Amino acid sequence: MNVGVIGYSGNIFKEPIKSLNSLCDDVGRIIAENNWVLMNGGRDGIMQLVSKAVKNRGGHVIGFLPWEQEGNGYLDFPIKTGLDLNMRSFVLLKNVDVVVSIGGEIGTAIEILGAYSYKKPILLMKNSGGWTDRITEVLIEDKFLDNRKLVEVKQVSSIDELERILKGIEEVKN
DSSP, X not given: OEEEEEEOOSOTTSTTTGGGHHHHHHHHHHHHHTTOEEEEOOSSTHHHHHHHHHHHTTOEEEEEESTTOOOOTTOSEEEEOOSOHHHHHHHHHHXXXXXXXXXXXXXXXXXXXXXXXXXXXXXXXXXXXXXXXXXXXXXBTTTBSSTTOOSOEEEEOSHHHHHHHHHHHHHHHO
């Protein structure tokens, strides 16, 4: 299963990313332990931390990079899309089975909306900040982004809950 992880970009030693290091490590751990493939934007911040966690546990990481940028040092397959930050995100979203969101600014908000429009399940890591938490204020029936009810957006409170939900998605997919 291809698990997309989205969220804050930026320096991993500065807030708000620094305080999410442990969460990113746990997310990467469950991806690697379940032999899922991590797909992300391939750059710094949340992408780097989760990539490192997956790679250090023998997992596989694919990064969809904007423009001609080099990715972080943990990518097995860096894909230089030649596209800007937003357009490369839509290539990423077309290739994942599920999206896990951790914090994030406007790029993450765009990715959440894009994932919804592509009917990809979206798992929001509760209390991780940014658009991951803010988007919950506009959910219809606490789980949809519009009246078409394309796919559920779920708020996830723990790493154990995340793993359970991901395993359920994998079962349905297979």
